[in-house]
Amino acid sequence: xxxxxxxxxxxxxxxxxxxxxxxxxxxxxxxxxxxxxxxxxxxxxxxxxxxxxxxxxxxxxxxxxxxxxxxxxxxxxxxxxxxxxxxxxxxxxxxxxxxxxxxxxxxxxxxxxxxxxxxxxxxxxxxxxxxxxxxxxxxxxxxxxxxxxxxxxxxxxxxxxxxxxxxxxxxxxxxxxxxxxxxxxxxxxxxxxxxxxxxxxxxxxxxxxxxxxxxxxxxxxxxxxxxxxxxxxxxxxxxxxxxxxxxxxxxxxxxxxxxxxxxxxxxxxxxxxxxxxxxxxxxxxxxxxxxxxxxxxxxxxxxxxxxxxxxxxxxxxxxxxxxxxxxxxxxxxxxxxxxxxxxxxxxxxxxxxxxxxxxxxxxxxxxxxxxxxxxxxxxxxxxxxxxxxxxxxxxxxxxxxxxxxxxxxxxxxxxxxxxxxxxxxxxxxxxxxxxxxxxxxxxxxxxxxxxxxxxxxxxxxxxxxxxxxxxxxxxxxxxxxxxxx
Numbered sequence: 001x002x003x004x005x006x007x008x009x010x011x012x013x014x015x016x017x018x019x020x021x022x023x024x025x026x027x028x029x030x031x032x033x034x035x036x037x038x039x040x041x042x043x044x045x046x047x048x049x050x051x052x053x054x055x056x057x058x059x060x061x062x063x064x065x066x067x068x069x070x071x072x073x074x075x076x077x078x079x080x081x082x083x084x085x086x087x088x089x090x091x092x093x094x095x096x097x098x099x100x101x102x103x104x105x106x107x108x109x110x111x112x113x114x115x116x117x118x119x120x121x122x123x124x125x126x127x128x129x130x131x132x133x134x135x136x137x138x139x140x141x142x143x144x145x146x147x148x149x150x151x152x153x154x155x156x157x158x159x160x161x162x163x164x165x166x167x168x169x170x171x172x173x174x175x176x177x178x179x180x181x182x183x184x185x186x187x188x189x190x191x192x193x194x195x196x197x198x199x200x201x202x203x204x205x206x207x208x209x210x211x212x213x214x215x216x217x218x219x220x221x222x223x224x225x226x227x228x229x230x231x232x233x234x235x236x237x238x239x240x241x242x243x244x245x246x247x248x249x250x251x252x253x254x255x256x257x258x259x260x261x262x263x264x265x266x267x268x269x270x271x272x273x274x275x276x277x278x279x280x281x282x283x284x285x286x287x288x289x290x291x292x293x294x295x296x297x298x299x300x301x302x303x304x305x306x307x308x309x310x311x312x313x314x315x316x317x318x319x320x321x322x323x324x325x326x327x328x329x330x331x332x333x334x335x336x337x338x339x340x341x342x343x344x345x346x347x348x349x350x351x352x353x354x355x356x357x358x359x360x361x362x363x364x365x366x367x368x369x370x371x372x373x374x375x376x377x378x379x380x381x382x383x384x385x386x387x388x389x390x391x392x393x394x395x396x397x398x399x400x401x402x403x404x405x406x407x408x409x410x411x412x413x414x415x416x417x418x419x420x421x422x423x424x425x426x427x428x429x430x431x432x433x434x435x436x437x438x439x440x441x442x443x444x445x446x447x448x449x450x451x452x453x454x455x456x457x458x459x460x461x462x463x464x465x466x467x468x469x470x471x472x473x474x475x476x477x478x479x480x481x482x483x484x485x
Contacts, residue, residue: 027217028210035206040199047195054187060134062180063141066154070139070173073106074158077116077171082164084110086117105146105174111160111167122146122172125155150177216240220248232259282309338379340370340412340482341404347383348402355391361399362391368406372482374461382457385450386414386478393442394418394475412480420476426467430455 076087086108107118123144131140138157143150153174160169220240234252237245283306290302348364355362372379390400394416403413419438421429428434432452458465464481471477 028214031210032203032206035210036199036203039202043195043199047191051188051191054191055184058180058183058187062152062175063132063154064135066141066152066173066175067135067139067156069104069175070154070156070171073108073173074156074169074171077108077158077160077169079160079162079165084108084114084116084160084167084169088117103176103178105151107172109170109172111165111169116169118172119146122174123151123153125153125170125172129155144174146174151175152177152180213241217244220244232256232262280313283313335373335375338372338374338376340372340379340410341366343376343380344383344402344404344412347380347387350384351387351391354388355400358391358394359397360391360394362387362402363400364402364404366404366406370404370406370410370412370482372410372461374482378457378460382454382463382480383412383414385454386412386480389450390414390416390418390476390478393439398475408484410482412482413477414480415470415475415477417470417473417475420469420474421467429467 073086073088078085078087088106088108105119105122107120107122108116110116123146125140126142129140129142131138140155142153142155144153145151151174153172156171156173157168158171160167216239220235223235232255234255235248237248237252240248286302286306286309290299290306293299293302344366345364348362352362387400387402394400395418398417400414400416403411403415405411405413419442421436425436429436430451432449434452454465457463458480462483466479466481468477468479469475
């Protein structure tokens, strides 16, 4: 199994393990739900609070009216002939009922607990009922049932006295809860109606507000849909809200990367067609010559030329493909921790035969293990191109030295005793298909892509490369500095 197959299998397994994301619903709907549901909860809480506050206020008002009736009745209680009497005409009771809008029951108890007047079966004052602190009078309020009907009773202690005796009488006035219940229902319905109207109004305003706020996003969507397949121009971030501008900036950045990718593909196609046209034309010419040639010796020479041209074309095509992978970062595999010593040693073994043919001393010096983060295939190409160039442009009997330095920032050095590169051309040689005059004279079959591939791989890995003269005479030293892990 290749590294690519293994990577694809791991990716497929990861995708199989991850749950399929559910599609998101309407943005407008989500905004409205997040606005209206909390608003509805708050309105409901507020409605309950308002309702209870209104009931407390209504109870306070009715209790004050009930206390007024009790005081009015207490003023009619006096002592006559040593007995507590209550002069309560029916007209007074009618006026009490008119004032309170409910049925009135009363009971007057003498200083010795004797029944004086009113309804003798009116529920007595329960023990431990606290005195109301709202009023200065000695009054206590409590709820009771009277003949199956809930009533609210005010119990007022009233001092009575004359020349013969003195004491405290108890005046109880009860009121049915019909009026209070009617008022409670009215308060409840009025509160619910107002809160419902508030929620409906808020919903309409929120719907219009969300629709208005999302208009720039809808226009952006229309702009995206209206774009042609080749239109990769930037969208104007000023047309959307501040919070959406990072999204538009990301879209513009993505389209810029697409433009770079497309431009690279076009450049690759143009370069490949231009560079391959010449060797293919030569191959065709050589093949036509071979077809017309009858001399076996001459035909053999032509076939050998065809073989050399084919090798050169294959080498050029491989370099073009490697350059395309390096430019677009589309290499197989992934960024992992690698031992640079092993990569350099493997490249040295692969190119040792080419060095032996030219009598070149190819050596490796390693000062400690150097671990780097990168793509194994591309880093192999980087080292191979540097070493291949060193061997290619070093004369017979020369020397190529590979040095690896470990540490926090690993360094690779490729030093040769070849023709070197002039200081003014050391930046230009990294451009595709550029070759110095000495390089063309030394090796006419070169494609001028080796250092371009090295540059693109270095950019992908964040690697810094410098070219300089050697310290021991003619030649070139390439120094590759890897970033700290």
